[in-house]
Amino acid sequence: MNTKDLGGTIKHFKILHTEWSSGWGGQEQRIILECQKAQEFGHDVLIACQPKSGILAKAREIGIPVTEVVMRSGFDPRAILQLVQIIRSHNIDIVNTHSGKDTWLGSIAARLSGSRLLIRTRHLSIPISTSPFNFVHRMADGIITTGETIRNELITRNRLPADRIISIATGVSPQRFDPAAIDGSATRRELGLPLDVPVITMVAVLRSMKRHDIFIEAARILNARFPEARFLIVGDGPGREWVEGMVRDAGLSERVVLTGYRQDVQNLFAASDVAVLTSDRFEGVPQSLSQAMAMGLPIVAAAVGSTGELLLHGETGLMAACGDAASFAEAIGKLLDDAPLRQRLGASARRHVLNNFTADVMFSRTVEFYETLLYRKGIAR
Known part of the structure; x- marks a missing residue:
């Protein structure tokens, strides 16, 4: 250097x-x-x-x-x-x-x-x-x-x-975000999540531009097909009360966990099956997605900002339509239905990050x- x-x-x-x-x-x-x-x-x-x-x-x-x-x-x-x-x-x-x-x-x-x-x-x-x-x-x-x-x-x-x-x-630090070194079961037990249910996670500051309303509506749609699924909202910010209210109004208080700000996001990703970001504007290359990918997770997001540098549709994750909760629900549901697809995309996602990010x-x-x-x-x- x-x-x-x-x-x-x-x-x-x-x-x-x-x-x-x-x-x-x-x-x-x-x-x-x-x-x-x-x-x-x-x-x-x-x-x-x-x-x-x-x-x-x-x-x-x-x-x-x-x-x-x-x-x-x-x-x-x-x-x-x-x-x-x-x-x-x-x-x-x-x-x-x-x-x-x-x-x-x-x-x-x-x-x-x-x-x-x-x-x-x-x-x-x-x-x-x-x-x-x-x-x-x-x-x-x-x-x-x-x-x-x-x-x-x-x-x-x-x-x-x-x-x-x-x-x-x-x-991303490959040492910190290493799926082989972290057992997500401890985090699941901490959060009261069953070990055998799918977990979908979004890590983002709680503010309007991240569109948590889209994530919550997608969770509501998915709840009918995957009633055992759990959804993690990780982060804090000025929109916390707004997000909490939407979760209550959607009838998802037993399905959605708001963890607040966490420094150990690698542990939360280790406890997850899919990572999601529902932002509709103002993104660069989102760190939450690159970190999730380093942990071997497939991602679902829209083509916002430079997200496309991480999300290669069908290779590192699935692309959803910007601002469309039904499109997000469809993409997440496809991953939940197909464990081999999740594993293939997750492995490719980790390789992509380790090679470039x-x-x-x-x-x-x-x-x-x-x-x-x-x-x-x-x-x-």
């Missing part, structure tokens, strides 16, 4: 990640994973984030250097000044921004402080304004997207230079992108 530039060898990078969000979801988990991999390969990392944020607590828990920066808006002079001081005092080589507000703050601070590279990571497929006043993405030396669909949108809609944008999907692949491609950008800028040290 050594990095060569025009002046010799850079033995390690000093990388600052900025994050405005106070939540804890796939985006924040990717930042943590990148930092862990960077440390593993001898680089120095630092996260600048909001006080009381989810990423702050996690970074402290696992020993990643982190500093609190109050980010009130996309233009907060105090936050910019603090970030400039952080960049200079830590001799930061690379500033990598992640959310909208911290991208403005971090980009301005990076340019004022003279850091070597400014990177913007774009996690979601929400369209970016084409207004000339939204020039912050043109400030970056390079942009990393979490899926090819997002990259293509930036090139075609926002007319950003293609050679400055790369798609690098979030990686591991954490090592993610970080290796990220460092190669840094190297390319440094070479283009002719920066030596």
Whole structure:
């Protein structure tokens, strides 16, 4: 992982990640994973984030250097000044921004402080304004997207230079997500699930864009054919009461288990037969699906964002129509009816992830992108 530039060898990078969000979801988990991999390969990392944020607590828990920066808006002079001081005092080589507000703050601070590279990571497929006043993405030396669909949108809609944008999907740890190393029966007993019934699981933050209403309606449809089946809703978020109400209204309180937020999603997937994601917008390459696939599960999802990079219909899972509960129920039911099909698709899903979507692949491609950008800028040290 050594990095060569025009002046010799850079033995390690000093990388600052900025994050405005106070939540804890796939985006924040990717930042943590990148930092862990960077440390593993001898680089120095630092996260600048909001006080009381989810990423702050996690970074402290696992020993990643982190500093609190109050980010009130996309233009907060105090936050910019603090970030400039952080960049200079830590001799930061690379500033990598992640959310909208911290991208403005971090980009301005990076340019004022003279850091070597400014990177913007774009996690979601929400369209970016084409207004000339939204020039912050043109400030970056390079942009990393979490899926090819997002990259293509930036090139075609926002007319950003293609050679400055790369798609690098979030990686999975093969050691953590290893079906041979985990017995799901203990998790089934913990959750009160019979050992001999099919379990269908969805891992996602509880918010409207994930369309838990579709998942619950699909469960209601399937309940008539598979009354023994159980459905796990894993995650927490602002929509918890909404989801709980839908489960009650559908008469599925005895069939659906809301587990809340769990750090051991690998154990929940080990206890499952099928993994589902019912999102209808704003997805990159969903981590919940790649993690489930690494655990040898077939997946069911719609063609949203860059989901298609994971879901190869008939090979790693089954495609459902976006927003159509009956289509999801049909695909899930087909997998429940056919154990050999589940096993074949699940094995293929794991191979696909191990070949293309591991954490090592993610970080290796990220460092190669840094190297390319440094070479283009002719920066030596």
